[in-house]
Amino acid sequence: MSDSKLTLEEIDRYARHLVLPEIGGAGQQKLKKATVLVVGAGGLGSPVLLYLAAAGVGTIRVVDDDMVSLSNMQRQVVHSTQSIGRSKVNSAKAALREVNPYVKVETVASRLTKENARETVTDCTVAVDGTDNFATRYILAEACEKMHVPLVTGAVNRFDGSVTVLMPWQQDKDGRYQPRYVELFPNQPEDDMLPTCEEAGVLGATTGIIGTIQAAEVIKIITGAGEPLIGRLLMVDTLRMDFQTITYRGSRGGEAS
Numbered sequence: 001m002s003d004s005k006l007t008l009e010e011i012d013r014y015a016r017h018l019v020l021p022e023i024g025g026a027g028q029q030k031l032k033k034a035t036v037l038v039v040g041a042g043g044l045g046s047p048v049l050l051y052l053a054a055a056g057v058g059t060i061r062v063v064d065d066d067m068v069s070l071s072n073m074q075r076q077v078v079h080s081t082q083s084i085g086r087s088k089v090n091s092a093k094a095a096l097r098e099v100n101p102y103v104k105v106e107t108v109a110s111r112l113t114k115e116n117a118r119e120t121v122t123d124c125t126v127a128v129d130g131t132d133n134f135a136t137r138y139i140l141a142e143a144c145e146k147m148h149v150p151l152v153t154g155a156v157n158r159f160d161g162s163v164t165v166l167m168p169w170q171q172d173k174d175g176r177y178q179p180r181y182v183e184l185f186p187n188q189p190e191d192d193m194l195p196t197c198e199e200a201g202v203l204g205a206t207t208g209i210i211g212t213i214q215a216a217e218v219i220k221i222i223t224g225a226g227e228p229l230i231g232r233l234l235m236v237d238t239l240r241m242d243f244q245t246i247t248y249r250g251s252r253g254g255e256a257s
Contacts, residue, residue, distance in 0.1 A: 004029035014056050027223030034222045035059040035123055039112050039140055040130030041088040043207030044154050046078035048128050051215035053096040053103045061106040064088040075204030112136050117143035126218050129153035134188050141181030152217045154210045159203050159239045161210035165217055165228040178230055179250040206238050
């Protein structure tokens with residue numbers, strides 16, 4: 001955790017946040033003290049990382065085991081053409097330093113697994129799922145649930161995307177525990193059963209829209225502004241530019257696991 005006191009330069013840098021009553025000085029200090037885990041530095045992770053760095057999140061921990069390739073350029077905007085062949089976490093770290101030198105960037109150049117998930121999530125204020133496979137999504141969701149770390153999860157497919165927030169240890173107004181990831185998606189599909197981004201394609205701007213919404217949800221959770229998408233799945237269709245919200249509930253009424 002970093003010192004939450006803002007320097008004069010930071011006060012000027014975050015001036016447009018500071019005049020927002022929902023954020024203000026107290027909220028900006030919370031952002032500076034926060035540690036946000038971003039799993040995946042690709043299409044979704046790129047806008048998440050850029051906006052969280054610009055917003056003044058004190059520590060960003062980015063996890064990715066991939067290298068930057070030419071085909072990433074169409075949507076993974078945190079990386080530059082000069083970064084091709086470089087590890088995504090190091091490329092992202094360099095870019096975020098340019099955006100905001102006050103942000104500490106921690107890099108984990110490996111895949112999130114059952115063995116390292118708990119350690120990776122430890123000490124995080126919020127986690128963001130920017131991955132592209134279901135196996136990692138379930139691992140991250142389980143680790144966040146056990147560690148009581150709010151998870152902002154997003155997904156994209158061609159021209160469509162979705163975002164929701166998971167805090168399954170909290171209770172709703174009826175005393176029912178908020179939904180778990182496995183309640184929203186009870187059956188984990190095999191990764192080879194679904195077309196990959198490479199096979200199906202994706203509109204680059206769609207990842208920008210969904211990733212930016214994820215970043216907004218993180219900022220809301222940290223500062224306490226507004227209402228996070230807990231128990232609500234926001235679905236976006238960029239072909240029709242249609243936004244729909246589906247409400248869903250958890251099934252547990254007793255002790256939280």
